[in-house]
Amino acid sequence: MIGITEIEAAAERIAGHVVRTPTVPSPGLSALLEVPVTAKLELLQRTGSFKARGATAKLLSLTDAERAAGVVAVSGGNHGIAVAVMAAALDVKATVVMPRSAPPRSVETAEEAGASVRLTDDMDGAFALVTRLQDEGLTLVHPFADPEVIAGQGTVGLEFAEDAGELTDVLVSIGGGGLIAGVAAALRARRPDLRIWGVETEGAEAMSRALAAGGPVPVALSSIVTTLSAPAVSQLTYDHVAAQVEEVLVVPDREAVEGSLVLAEHAKLWTEPAAGCLLPAARRVVERVGGGARIGLVVCGGNATAADMTAWAARFGLR
Structure with a gap:
C-alpha cells in the first residue's frame, strides 16, 4: 500500500x-x-x-541506464500524452502504444511531442505489444500498476x-x-x-x-x-x-x-x-x-x- x-x-x-x-x-x-x-x-x-503527475514521478525515478534505453507507455489517450510530453521535457526517449480507438488528437499530441506512437487493434493488443517492447529493453511507465x-x-x-x-x-x-x-x-x-x-x-x-x-x-x-x-x-x-x-x-x-x-x-x-x-x-x-x-x-x-x-x-x- x-x-x-x-x-x-x-x-x-x-x-x-x-x-x-x-x-x-x-x-x-x-x-x-x-x-x-x-x-x-x-x-x-x-x-x-x-496523468502528468504520475508520469513525471516515474520518469524522475529512472536510473541513468533506464533513461538511456528509453521508456514505453500504453494508453487510451491521456497517459500517452503525459508520458510523451514529460519525457520530452526530461530528455528521455518515449514510445507510446495506443489502441486505434484512442482519440485522434491524443495520437497527434503524442507524436508532436516527439514520441514514437504505435497503434494496435485494441487495448489487449496494446498491452501485448508493450510486453514485447519491455523484452527489448524499454522501461514501462505503467498507467496505474x-x-x-x-x-x-x-x-x-x-x-x-x-x-x-x-x-x-x-x-x-x-x-x-x-x-x-x-x-x-x-x-x-x-x-x-x-x-x-x-x-x-x-x-x-x-x-x-x-x-x-x-x-x-x-x-x-x-x-x-x-x-x-x-x-x-x-x-x-x-x-x-x-x-x-x-x-x-x-x-x-x-x-x-x-x-x-x-x-x-x-x-x-x-x-x-x-x-x-x-x-x-x-x-x-x-x-x-x-x-x-x-x-x-x-x-x-x-x-x-x-x-x-x-x-x-x-x-x-x-x-
Missing part, C-alpha cells in the same frame, strides 16, 4: 515540473446539486490531465486535502485505478473522516467487477470513454480501493457525456466524459447521504475536442 510518506516524497520530486492546480468552490454546481461543491481542476494540469505512478497521482489528493474547505465526500473517476488509489491514500492520511467514491462508465467497469470478484479480473470494453477503459485493474489499485473507497458507482456513457455538457454550462469547465461522469454520480451520492453533504470533485481531464463532444452529443440525442 502506498502511504503518505511516499506521496509527500513524490510531491517534492515533481514540484517545478507540474502545476499545482486550483481547488475552487463552484457556485454553479453548488446551485445545481443544492449542496456545496468544490472542484480540483486537474484539467488545467500540464498535458490536460492529472506502479507505486511511483500511484504516489505521483496521490499528490492530487495531498493538494486537495490542503486547499479545500470542509468536505464530506470526494468523487474520483476510475480507469485502472491509479488516480483513486493515490488520492484515497492521501485523503485517508490527511482527512480520515472523508468518504471517497469511485466512478466508472458502463463498458469500462474494471474496478467494480474486481470488487465483485474479490480481485482483478479481465473485462470486456465497450465504453466510448477510452480514457477510462482499462482491460483490468492491478492488484495494487484493487487493494487500495477495497480498503479505502466507500463504493464504486457506474454511470452510462450517455450520462457521462451529458455530465460534460452540464459542467460546461454550469461550472464553465470543458471536460472530457471521464470527468463528466462525476456529475451524475455526485447526484446519487447527495441523494444517498443527504443535504449535509459537502462534495469534492477531482476534475481529472479536459482532453476532448469540440468535434468529439459534438459527435457524442449527436449519438445520444443530447443538445
